[in-house]
Amino acid sequence: MTQTMSSGPAERLWTRQFALATAVNALVMTIFYLLMTTMAVYATEQFGASATAAGLASSMYIVGAVGARLVGGRLVETAGPRRTLLASLLVFVVMSLVYLPADGLGLLLAVRFVHGAAYGVGHTAVTTLAQSAIPPGRRGEGTGYFTLGVPVAGGVGPLLALWLVGRWDYDVLFLACAAVSASAWAMAVLMSEGAPGPRRRDARPLLRELVHPHVLPVATFMLLVGVANAAIITYVHPYAEALGLAGAAGAFFLVQAVAVLAARTFAGRVQDRHGDNAVLYPALAVYAAGMVVLSQAGSTAALMVAGVLAGLGFGTLMPAAQAAAVRIADGERVGLAVSTYYLFLDAGTGLGPLALGLVIGAADHRVMYLTVAALVIVSAGHYHAVHGRRARLAARA
Numbered sequence: 001m002t003q004t005m006s007s008g009p010a011e012r013l014w015t016r017q018f019a020l021a022t023a024v025n026a027l028v029m030t031i032f033y034l035l036m037t038t039m040a041v042y043a044t045e046q047f048g049a050s051a052t053a054a055g056l057a058s059s060m061y062i063v064g065a066v067g068a069r070l071v072g073g074r075l076v077e078t079a080g081p082r083r084t085l086l087a088s089l090l091v092f093v094v095m096s097l098v099y100l101p102a103d104g105l106g107l108l109l110a111v112r113f114v115h116g117a118a119y120g121v122g123h124t125a126v127t128t129l130a131q132s133a134i135p136p137g138r139r140g141e142g143t144g145y146f147t148l149g150v151p152v153a154g155g156v157g158p159l160l161a162l163w164l165v166g167r168w169d170y171d172v173l174f175l176a177c178a179a180v181s182a183s184a185w186a187m188a189v190l191m192s193e194g195a196p197g198p199r200r201r202d203a204r205p206l207l208r209e210l211v212h213p214h215v216l217p218v219a220t221f222m223l224l225v226g227v228a229n230a231a232i233i234t235y236v237h238p239y240a241e242a243l244g245l246a247g248a249a250g251a252f253f254l255v256q257a258v259a260v261l262a263a264r265t266f267a268g269r270v271q272d273r274h275g276d277n278a279v280l281y282p283a284l285a286v287y288a289a290g291m292v293v294l295s296q297a298g299s300t301a302a303l304m305v306a307g308v309l310a311g312l313g314f315g316t317l318m319p320a321a322q323a324a325a326v327r328i329a330d331g332e333r334v335g336l337a338v339s340t341y342y343l344f345l346d347a348g349t350g351l352g353p354l355a356l357g358l359v360i361g362a363a364d365h366r367v368m369y370l371t372v373a374a375l376v377i378v379s380a381g382h383y384h385a386v387h388g389r390r391a392r393l394a395a396r397a
Contacts, residue, residue, distance in 0.1 A: 011135035013142050020191050021130035026149030027184040028123060031092065031177050033157025042170055047105040060109050062350040064116025069346060070210050072124035073339030081128040081335060082193045088122030089188055092181035099174040124342065128335040129191060131326045140271030143323040144264035151260040211340040212333055215325045217386030219344035222321055224379035226348020231372045232310055234353040239365040240303065248300040252307040259311025267316040276324045276391045279316055280383060287313025288376040295369035324387065
């Protein structure tokens with residue numbers, strides 16, 4: 001498939017549909033961070049959960065999301081993305097309220113799983129609606145703007161969660177999640193169903209109903225990127241504490257979020273004009289450099305430099321690869337393309353801490369981050385093999 005480059009007058013990007021999808025996505029991601037930040041501590045304080053069980057209470061949301069991604073694309077195709085999104089957000093409201101009477105760790109884990117499954121399906125649906133609203137010639141730019149809600153939520157969500165719990169209690173936090181979910185549902189009501197994709201009636205093998213075969217190569221690349229991202233999300237805080245720089249961890253995530261925002265304001269336009277490789281190869285180099293700097297950090301300044309590099313790298317990689325995946329699908333089963341992309345990204349992010357924890361146990365955090373830098377370099381080779389070399393030929397054609 002040939003890449004679509006912008007050559008004529010820019011088509012309108014900020015339609016009502018796209019703006020609503022972007023806002024709904026930001027609210028959904030805010031709920032994600034409100035609860036991910038506090039759930040492990042909540043399980044420990046309320047139910048006396050062990051460290052392992054508390055971690056499971058947090059990660060069970062991701063487990064539910066990964067499982068739902070397997071069927072989310074097909075569900076979006078069958079029921080339509082708007083209807084699927086509305087149903088998922090209703091489950092969001094209900095699950096946010098069910099945290100209140102949940103009186104045992106087992107019930108909490110079940111609520112987290114169902115809530116995560118609703119997130120997996122709902123996020124696939126709203127991303128499908130957004131991608132269907134983006135003009136093909138502005139795919140990279142539009143995807144960058146659409147995913148701005150992730151760093152914004154990542155900056156606001158944890159601070160808001162800690163403030164709500166500190167000022168009041170967890171019940172108020174759960175009520176706030178229900179209110180945010182209801183607001184997202186009200187916005188989704190205003191959206192249209194979007195342009196229907198082609199419907200085929202011929203029988204397909206089961207695997208083709210679960211993952212988009214053309215997107216699979218890029219998705220496996222994002223599996224590796226997800227593992228690298230897990231090294232940042234999970235281990236920067238304990239690493240900073242081990243360095244005696246615990247207070248710098250919050251600043252690291254702040255400068256990373258700012259760098260992500262900066263990357264997404266320009267990288268998409270570069271991708272639309274010059275192709276996927278023009279942004280993905282430099283982003284991988286910057287991301288690997290960030291991991292190397294992080295592995296050698298011994299001061300707050302070094303952590304800040306690493307945060308900027310990691311933010312620029314991952315902040316470019318995630319929307320650029322998503323735009324490439326949707327472009328590869330070429331309007332063919334966009335919902336399935338989106339769910340395939342996120343299935344592998346979420347799997348890498350969820351499984352990464354387990355593998356990286358083994359490296360830390362055998363060595364230390366520095367060796368782990370050097371290992372991740374090597375993994376990013378390996379992922380660049382994988383990207384070149386599965387997509388980059390073909391994208392280069394398409395750009396020359």
